[in-house]
Amino acid sequence: MDCSKQLRNPQAEEQQIHQWQTKSELSAYSVHDQSRRSANYKPNIWKYDFLESLNSKFDQGECYLIQMQKLIKDVKKLFVECKESDVIAKLELIDSIRKVGLNNHFEQEIKAALDAIASAELENNSNPCISSEGDLYAAALFFKILRQQGYQVSQDIFGRFMDEMGTLKKSTSGNVKGMIELLEASNLAFEGEDILEKAQAFLIATLRDTNTMWDEIDSSISKHVTCSLELSSQRRVQWFNVKWHIKAYEKNRTNQPYMTTLLELAKLNFNEVQATLQKDLREASKWWYNLGLTKNLDFARDRMVECFMCAVGLAFETDHKSFRKWLTKVINLILIIDDVYDVYGSLEELKHFTRAVERWDVMETEQLPECMKICFQVLYNTTCEIANETEEENGWNQVLPQLCKVWADFCKALLVEAEWYNEAYTPSFEEYLSNGYISSSASLIFTHAFFATKHEEGVDDSLHMNEDLVYNISVILRLLNDLGTSAAEQERGDAASSILCYKREMNVSEEIARKNIKSMIDNAWKKINENCLTRNPKISSSYINITTNIARVGHILYQDGDGFGDQEQGTRALIQSLLVEPLS
Template sequence: MAASGVTSNGSERRSANFRPSTWDYNFVQSLRSGYWEERYMERVEKMKEELKDFICSEMPQVEKLEHIDAVQRLGLGYHFEVEIKKALQTIINGKTNRSGAFDDDLPATALLFRLLRQNGFNVEQGIFERFITEDVSNFKESLREDVQGLLSLYEASFCGFKGEAIIDEAKIFSSTCLENLKGYHIWAKKIDHALDMPVHWRPNRLEARWFMDMYEEDQCDRSNPILLDLAKLDFNIVQSVYRDEVSKLARWWVNLGLNKMDFCRDRLMEHYLWNALMIYEPQFGAFREMSTKITCMITLMDDVYDVFGSWEELQLLTKFIERWDISQIDKLPLTIRTCFLAMYNTTNEVGYWTMKEQGFNIIPYLHKLWVNQGKTWLEEAKWYHEGHKPTLKEYLNASVTSIGGHLVLLCSYFTTSDKLSKEILEYLCNIPNVMYCSSLILRLTNDLSTLSDELVRGDNFKSLHCYMNETGASEEATRQHIKSLVQDAWKQMNEDAFCYNPCPGPFRGACLNLARASQLFYQYGDGHGIPDRETKDNLKLILIQPILIKQ
């Protein structure tokens, strides 16, 4: 659908010159599953039973920790949540020293710390004190060449909370040592992988794909061949689920006709990837379907506000969002009317599904967050039209909402919970810290993907512009400051997600995983706006290319 080049007041419409989708929707609609045959499901169930017994069996504590870590990094943790928690509790109960550390074994202590925090157990940074209070200089010197210890300490340090000085020191020390070992060690692949992005920041599906190769290369006495076989087969089965889901979504998107809009980003596949990375377990297809649809609407409306609409049109559009009424929709220009109606109908479709499945009217809560979106989009448009340069604080007050993370995280609650609660929905609509920090990471990583020439052009404000304008800092110093804000947000979210999570279901994981997906999409540039680089390769790994397995 070609959009009119003139606004209702006669001025020329702007264009962001977004690149078209890199995907052929006929191909996407033709995707089919290949791993739902009964023989595959029978193999999975048999291997799962063997591995449940294995995880619960007697073995040295350090070996058990390594196996639990492998299970989770291979993408199989969701099959063995009960067994993993039981095994970790047994290890905690068996620790005789007060701190819970393994005597003289820092790598094992760091692994224990990371696994306990990631699995919701309370563990203090004091677990490391005995390693630094004796002879810290000798200890550091002995660790410099212990790559396994450095990697374990480095990975654990990303599970830290605000104010944990020991963890901060561990991160600086281990990362510096690993940087010095890059390219000169037999563990070079693992060092490069860790320094590129720590495992705590990596989306599970892509980490699983990489870790399978490492696990296979590292075949040793402690490796479990059944674990690797199950990981490969399970990955392909989950991929088959994704193929069916994205095929149906592509049909929905094409039927809406929004893929023909020439002023906005056509990013259905990328939207699906965001949501598949947020909640990857196969049983939560309803989340991926409903939330992908909502995400498509967020990007569509964001482009209306950022690029297409005039100031007068956007004021009127915001009033329609606030009233949530289409009775006088003809007052809007045709293209904006079409976009608003698509958002309105899609939201009501999600509301209908929730009413049918849960007997609960979710639309008032969705509407409340859409109103927040509209107001912050309008505020940002006002800055542009008036030439206002916001402070960093002023910018973040609006832009952490306008990027849309709050809406998607709300979807992660009501599409995955067994029973919805009015109290929890009110709590989520007030944006608790864990939601805010996740969205803040999304906002800041998006901003960091801005190229230097885009900063000079200044088409749309980003946090980097605001900080540079406000302080006069250089671009390099500004990027370092924004990266420090990302790290602080991770620390705060870690504490909120690991220690306090009143929401049942996968909501906690969704908050962490939205931030992880953000780190992935924007690591090497704008992988959402310009998705023909790493993003397309990641989509192929997740959706298109199965893993070769033994028949």
């Protein structure tokens, strides 16, 4: 097939798919016989008409943009007005800006401020953050912010607060704000940073035991403790938490004079971004509706809005519109193809489908059911479209071969799992993970993300330099997926998950298997933390943040079960807050 011809005539693409759909309907879908399995996914709750109705006054308000520009200038003045000697005030300002989702508006100011702070603190040891007079809160805030922003800072600054057993000294153990900040800082630890590791274990136990007492004294502190214990800020998608932070700051006004200005700007910014995202969502919904895949692939998950939410999780900024569009399509296809392999296709059909993707040849699908033909056609056309647009927008060459390769690798990994299922084979944990990190789809998303951003290095060099980062993000996504979905998968008799493989190999209970797998996720995060800090300077920090967000989105999706499978219990409230309800 000629990819360029397909791209130049999208109407022909839709017409061809429609013909296949009609043919499928006329055959009464004879492929749906008793041999086909079902995951019994519930119908999609986000209706097309509702998505089309989404509209925000902030999408058209020139006055809001003028007001935002004025507030941005006012906040920039705060960096100048803040005294050079008041390091804590500057750090708190930067922390607040980040929490309410405004850091992309003040990148230069934040960098200049942190360069000055890092120089004074680390070279002269002259400020109270790390000097002997500094308190736990100041040291933890300093460490957290500088390491988040990629500065070299040692865990040794916490040594004076801890005893030999790794517990906080009595003089600092009552500092609740400091303990919360230290817990957040500990989640930025590298492998082998024993001070932070011991501090984290102590803080988790202490804060969990005493949180009910703090709830009686100050409910806002208790909520922050609960939030940090549930999932640290390092593992949360920053944009998904913006509303929570804005409301928390509103309820507990600090004595900082800048907070009123900052919150006003944060609300306007959130609503402006939401208006852009609603427009993007309507476009994605129209694309999905016109494809009509759900009529023919009724065994697969119809989860376009959740796919869009994941794309927002990787890059919410308004200038990443094209990336979100591409990624929404890619994640939709990942779900459908995953269900083709997990639920629908026979082993022989799946081998044919995998061969078609490997050879990138529609002729290989001739012997397949119509719905699988349609699936391949949509994959083919969508990937060609993405490759073409990426080359035009970002100046890349030879994008399509790279995208074809990662799709082929993904399908081959899914085929291995299908073969395990058909053979009733339970692999070793190592064997499972060596295939599962590819079937997680993280490396597939990683490659698409690479072409959506500009780099000095070529794709082969970049992927090689970031091999460890890609692997650890992939492992986290695979293990999080298994923790969230394995119970439902075992009920319907799917292929073995990491939990079952670990249980059988180590001869342990499911509870112990889950606990140890969570420890593996913790260790992978420590490696990611170090990968991000020691990244090649030719790789943009924006790209590193986007790819690390793959793991963060995984935490959100599978924290309370299957975020794709069960919309009501999973992501409905987040989507409602993120994409539907503006801030007043």
